Amino acid sequence: MHSFMMFKLLALIALGLMVELVGAASSSVTRTNGTGQGNNLHDRSLNAIYGGDRTTWPLGKIPYCYASIAARAQLKHHIDSAIQIWMTALGGPASAVTAHGLSLTEVVDDQGQPIYCFFNDYQSYEHPGSWHTAIWKHVLAIHLQGGGGARSTLGYFEQGAAGRHALVSGLDAPNIIQITLAHELGHVFGLGHEHQRNDRWMDYMAQAQAANPGPLGFISKDFLIWPAPQGLLTAYDVTSIMHYDSRTAASPDCSSLAPHRCPLLHRNGGYIYKNRVPSAKDVTGIRAMYPWQG
Numbered sequence: 001m002h003s004f005m006m007f008k009l010l011a012l013i014a015l016g017l018m019v020e021l022v023g024a025a026s027s028s029v030t031r032t033n034g035t036g037q038g039n040n041l042h043d044r045s046l047n048a049i050y051g052g053d054r055t056t057w058p059l060g061k062i063p064y065c066y067a068s069i070a071a072r073a074q075l076k077h078h079i080d081s082a083i084q085i086w087m088t089a090l091g092g093p094a095s096a097v098t099a100h101g102l103s104l105t106e107v108v109d110d111q112g113q114p115i116y117c118f119f120n121d122y123q124s125y126e127h128p129g130s131w132h133t134a135i136w137k138h139v140l141a142i143h144l145q146g147g148g149g150a151r152s153t154l155g156y157f158e159q160g161a162a163g164r165h166a167l168v169s170g171l172d173a174p175n176i177i178q179i180t181l182a183h184e185l186g187h188v189f190g191l192g193h194e195h196q197r198n199d200r201w202m203d204y205m206a207q208a209q210a211a212n213p214g215p216l217g218f219i220s221k222d223f224l225i226w227p228a229p230q231g232l233l234t235a236y237d238v239t240s241i242m243h244y245d246s247r248t249a250a251s252p253d254c255s256s257l258a259p260h261r262c263p264l265l266h267r268n269g270g271y272i273y274k275n276r277v278p279s280a281k282d283v284t285g286i287r288a289m290y291p292w293q294g
Ligand SMILES: [Zn+2]
Pocket: 007, 008, 009, 010, 183, 184, 187, 193
């Protein structure tokens, strides 16, 4: 169980380099035009989440492909479940009634068969080979990795190389992988970590550095307050699916019976349980970011 990799906040592909966004003041990707095809709403939505070099997905449409036959065979069922978790929380697919315009669609050919993101020279996320010439470069690529855990890019980048939007997932236990992937999809949509908000101290505190610095290792920065600017759509929400639970990146001796050994706790010292579905405020945020536009 690679628990230290759980929910490792996103990485992104920039000029062939993977860049961890967590703890970085900004990504190495710079953009002169972050308007998301000129729609100011995208900029506001973006700023309501994090930073200035990424936007929400234009028109709420997120096309995706699987990086390989193996990735589709192993992950499709779980990705479908994760998408369904969000759509259930949102009240159903994009429509005037559900008041959101978010849709995810796998790229297919004229016969309705899936097109894989890469040609047969694909090896891994780190060595992806050649992007399929029939697929737009901005399409989200879903990769399978060894071990557990998952990571993903945050929001949408107008400019950049093919494969710049990515979700990389291992195979966690069946009862949690769809929750992990729903969390990662939240990042894809543009949501950051709820526990990294600058107002989290109102109700909770992170003990990432103090409690278990050894076991936490490099992921400890995922507990730190996200660098400014932070534009926030809704009030701090410990029930968000984008909030870590007390077990995230914890050493084995952290449990609900021994919360003092866990890196992230309630202000009163209580244990934070895993959120399995998007919260009401998550839904409010997504509706603000991806309004139904008819
Ligand atoms: Zn995360």
